[in-house]
Amino acid sequence: MTASLRASAGIVGAAESEIGAVPDGTRPIDLMAQASLRALADAGLTPLDVDGVFAATTQLSMAPLNLALELGIDARYTDATNVGGSSFMFHIGHARAAIAAGLCDVALIAYGSTQRLVGRSSASVQELDPWEAPFRPAMPVTAYALAASRHMHEFGTTREQLASVAVAARSWAAMNPGAWSRDPISIDDVLASRMVADPLTLRDCCLVTDGGAAIVVTSAERAAALRRPPVFVLGTGEAHSHRHITGMPSLTTTAATRSGATAFAEAGVTPGQVDVAQLYDAFTITPILFLEDLGFCAKGEGGPFAASGAIGPGGSLPLNTNGGGLSYTHPGMYGLHAIVEAVRQLRGECEDRQVSGCDVAVAHGNGGVLSSQATVVLGSAATV
Amino acid sequence: MRSRRTSGEQRRAVGVSEPTSPVAISEAAWRDGRLAYPCTADGTPVWPPRGAAPGSGQALVWRDSAGLGTVYATTALHARDAPPRNIVLIELDEGFRMMSRVEGLPGDAVPIGLRVRVQFTDPDSETGARLPIFTPAEVQA
Numbered sequence: 101m102t103a104s105l106r107a108s109a110g111i112v113g114a115a116e117s118e119i120g121a122v123p124d125g126t127r128p129i130d131l132m133a134q135a136s137l138r139a140l141a142d143a144g145l146t147p148l149d150v151d152g153v154f155a156a157t158t159q160l161s162m163a164p165l166n167l168a169l170e171l172g173i174d175a176r177y178t179d180a181t182n183v184g185g186s187s188f189m190f191h192i193g194h195a196r197a198a199i200a201a202g203l204c205d206v207a208l209i210a211y212g213s214t215q216r217l218v219g220r221s222s223a224s225v226q227e228l229d230p231w232e233a234p235f236r237p238a239m240p241v242t243a244y245a246l247a248a249s250r251h252m253h254e255f256g257t258t259r260e261q262l263a264s265v266a267v268a269a270r271s272w273a274a275m276n277p278g279a280w281s282r283d284p285i286s287i288d289d290v291l292a293s294r295m296v297a298d299p300l301t302l303r304d305c306c307l308v309t310d311g312g313a314a315i316v317v318t319s320a321e322r323a324a325a326l327r328r329p330p331v332f333v334l335g336t337g338e339a340h341s342h343r344h345i346t347g348m349p350s351l352t353t354t355a356a357t358r359s360g361a362t363a364f365a366e367a368g369v370t371p372g373q374v375d376v377a378q379l380y381d382a383f384t385i386t387p388i389l390f391l392e393d394l395g396f397c398a399k400g401e402g403g404p405f406a407a408s409g410a411i412g413p414g415g416s417l418p419l420n421t422n423g424g425g426l427s428y429t430h431p432g433m434y435g436l437h438a439i440v441e442a443v444r445q446l447r448g449e450c451e452d453r454q455v456s457g458c459d460v461a462v463a464h465g466n467g468g469v470l471s472s473q474a475t476v477v478l479g480s481a482a483t484v
Numbered sequence: 485m486r487s488r489r490t491s492g493e494q495r496r497a498v499g500v501s502e503p504t505s506p507v508a509i510s511e512a513a514w515r516d517g518r519l520a521y522p523c524t525a526d527g528t529p530v531w532p533p534r535g536a537a538p539g540s541g542q543a544l545v546w547r548d549s550a551g552l553g554t555v556y557a558t559t560a561l562h563a564r565d566a567p568p569r570n571i572v573l574i575e576l577d578e579g580f581r582m583m584s585r586v587e588g589l590p591g592d593a594v595p596i597g598l599r600v601r602v603q604f605t606d607p608d609s610e611t612g613a614r615l616p617i618f619t620p621a622e623v624q625a
Contacts, residue, residue, distance in 0.1 A: 230507045231532045232583045234615050237571050238561055245559035246573055253557075253596045298560040298568070298592055346532050346573065346583050351557055 106366055107484045109196035110323040110330025111315050113143030114443040119311030119429045120280055121216055128159040131312030131431075132212030133170045139314035144327035145206065147171040150316075152204030154191040156182035157213050158224040158432055167210055177204035183340065184467020185380055187211075188315075188436040189474030193336035195317045205318060212312030213431040220308055224432055229344035238297065241305060241383070243345035243469035245297035248385040250351040252299065254400065257388065259299050261403030263290035265384040266303050266426050268412035273423025275413065275453035280307050281427045290384075303426075304384040311431035313440050320484075331446045334369065334460075334479045337362030340472040348470060356393035356464060356473040363462075364395070367477035371395040374477075375458040376445045377417055378438035380466040381424040387411070390464050391419075394475065418455045421445060435465035439476065446480050459483055506533035509546055514614045517604045519549040521580050531580035551602035552577045552621060560592035568592040574600060574618055588619040 115138030117131040132155060140146055153175040155163035164178045177198050181190050188209055195207035215223035226239045237243070251257045267287055273279035290303040323330035339355035339362075342348045364370065371394060379390040388402035396417060397405040405411070411419035422428040422441040429437055442461035444450050459480045466473060506522065510533055513520035522544035523529045524537045530544060537544055553576040560568035568591035575581045586594045587603075600618035607614050 229532060231510065234613075235571055235583050235585055236569075237583065242559055242561065242571050246557040246571070249559055249596060250557040295560075295562040295568075298558075298562070300559075344532065346581060351573075 104366060105196050105200055106334055106368065107320060107332040107479070109199050109317055109319055110332045111443050111478070112318055112323045112326045112328055112330050113139040113141070113145065113316035114440045115139040115142050115314055116437065116440055117212060117312035119278070119431065120309050122214060122310040124217070126214050126217060126310070128157050128212040128214050128312075129166045129170050130212070131214065131310065132157065132163070132167055132210045132314070135212065135312040135314035136167065136171060136208055136210045139316050140208070142328060143316045145316060147173050150206050150208045151175060152177040152195060152198055152207035154179045154181070154195055154207055154209040155211065156180060156187040156191075156433070157211055158215075159213060167208070173208070177207070183472035185382065185433040185435045186465030186467035186472045186474045187433065188439055189336070189463060189465035189476050190338050190472070192317060192333060192439070192476050193338055193474065196333050196336070199317065199319050205322060207317040208314060209317065209436065210312070210314040211433060211436040213433065214310045215432040216308050216310045220432070229346065232344055232346060240469050241297045241300060244383040244385055245300050246345060247351045247389070247470060248299050248383070251385060251388070254352055255403065257403035259291055260287050261407045262299065262304055262384040262388070263287045264407040265381065265387055265411070266290045268406065269381060269420050269424040269426040271412045272421050272453055273427035276423050276428060279423040279428045280309055281423070300383055300385070306382045306425035306430035306434070307427070309429045309431050311429050311437065313436035315436065315439060315443065329447070329481055331443045332479045332481070332484050333476065334483060335363040335365070335367030335477040336475065337366070338474040342471050343468060345469045352389070353399065354389050354393050354470050354473055356390050356475065359473040359475040360394035360464070363475035363477050367479070369460055369477060374417070374460050374462050376421055376442065376455045376461045377419050378421070378442045378461065378463045379419060380434060380438060380464060381420055381426050382430070382434070382466060384426070386466055386470070387419060389470070390466070394462070394464060413453070421450065421453050421455060435467075438465065439463045442478050446478060506535055509533070511613065513546075513548070514604060514616055515607070515612055517614070519551050519576075519602050519616050520546045521549055521576070521578065522546050529578050529580035531582055547578075549576050549578050549602070553600055553618070555586065555594060555596050555598040555600060556581055558594045558596055560594070570594045572618070584616060584618050586618045586620070
């Protein structure tokens with residue numbers, strides 16, 4: 101093992117672009133750059149300070165190149181890791197390693213998508229497995245529905261429990277003026293909405309929006325001289341187990357078991373010490389799996405845990421407090437938006453939805469079809 | 485890929501060598517009405533098929549499945565203008581898990597645990613391609 105990187109780096113700037121539905125002609129890089137400039141301004145920095153570029157989007161296969169050109173960055177470290185919606189949690193782990201190794205000082209991590217504007221099918225061309233494609237699965241929802249069916253079969257998880265995840269997300273979104281969907285919904289509303297892929301209805305599925313986000317990561321030493329108190333990176337972990345759903349070793353246990361164990365061990369915290377969790381919610385089954393696999397509850401107990409009220413406002417584990425991918429925004433790859441919300445909670449910027457006494461946050465990303473998993477444990481100055 | 489491939493008959497007629505890519509081996513077997521799967525030297529099945537054994541990198545051996553299995557996971561896709569269409573994962577008795585569909589039941593009424601048997605679709609009129617699909621084992625003639 102190498103020396104711990106716990107709290108060696110921090111997030112010193114965080115922002116989102118305009119999100120929701122953007123005007124005709126908007127490019128993905130417009131949103132990525134807008135979010136980046138806002139995040140840099142938040143940190144009191146400019147593109148000239150950046151020497152590490154980390155970016156991914158389904159619409160730009162060499163995203164860091166576009167971003168560096170757009171902003172005028174001379175990068176000496178570049179990382180285009182794209183493993184789906186979790187990419188940005190991977191980027192944080194890679195960025196702090198690069199910073200610790202002296203390969204860059206100021207890392208910009210950015211995302212942008214116009215998938216709502218251009219259509220999801222053209223924004224994210226699905227790369228089908230040759231042994232799956234002949235059966236015409238609609239991806240990614242088919243994969244998540246298959247996993248949900250198996251979870252229901254093995255553990256007795258119910259459609260009502262799945263729906264409770266969407267209801268909790270909407271309860272949080274009602275307190276977030278920036279959320280796409282804010283009208284209250286009930287379990288019955290979720291169950292009665294249009295069936296998409298049994299057992300998942302339209303309201304079990306994430307939104308389709310445009311949007312972008314960015315964060316700035318630098319060393320703890322450099323962070324001390326900047327305008328905002330840093331949010332410290334206490335631990336990270338990454339893992340993946342397959343590309344397509346037929347390659348998934350178990351449909352009910354994800355590689356989050358590994359990414360989470362690594363991140364928590366490094367951070368020196370337990371799930372019980374987490375004040376707020378942002379767990380990627382592409383579909384209602386995903387946070388249920390991650391609650392289990394990250395150790396917030398036992399395997400098989402994710403459904404009852406979600407339905408107990410624990411994850412909603414006032415619950416014991418505030419989850420996806422911006423409203424998540426289900427109700428806040430989901431521009432194709434949501435991971436960086438989850439990180440931004442974790443930063444905002446740790447900074448105490450969340451107004452009506454602010455979780456009191458928030459010192460430890462987890463942002464967990466999922467990519468592909470439960471394929472790539474990365475966990476980031478973040479902490480306030482009190483944790484260092 | 486499919487549009488450029490000649491049928492099995494044509495390929496043999498012009499003397500093209502035996503298929504070596506896992507896709508080609510698999511599709512050639514389907515044309516013959518065989519559900520072929522690769523396995524390692526100790527008989528462990530590998531799915532999805534690969535070019536070599538994961539981990540060891542050693543050669544894989546292809547065998548034919550007996551075609552009996554159990555529905556492992558199930559969903560039905562609902563389109564606005566068509567009846568529900570099921571997509572399943574089948575655990576074959578040999579120990580590999582593949583995607584397919586079950587026919588002979590309403591699309592949204594395929595339970596996990598159902599015993600099923602493989603069948604092959606009629607050859608595609610242009611490509612000769614056939615697909616392994618499944619029917620409930622109990623009602624098999």
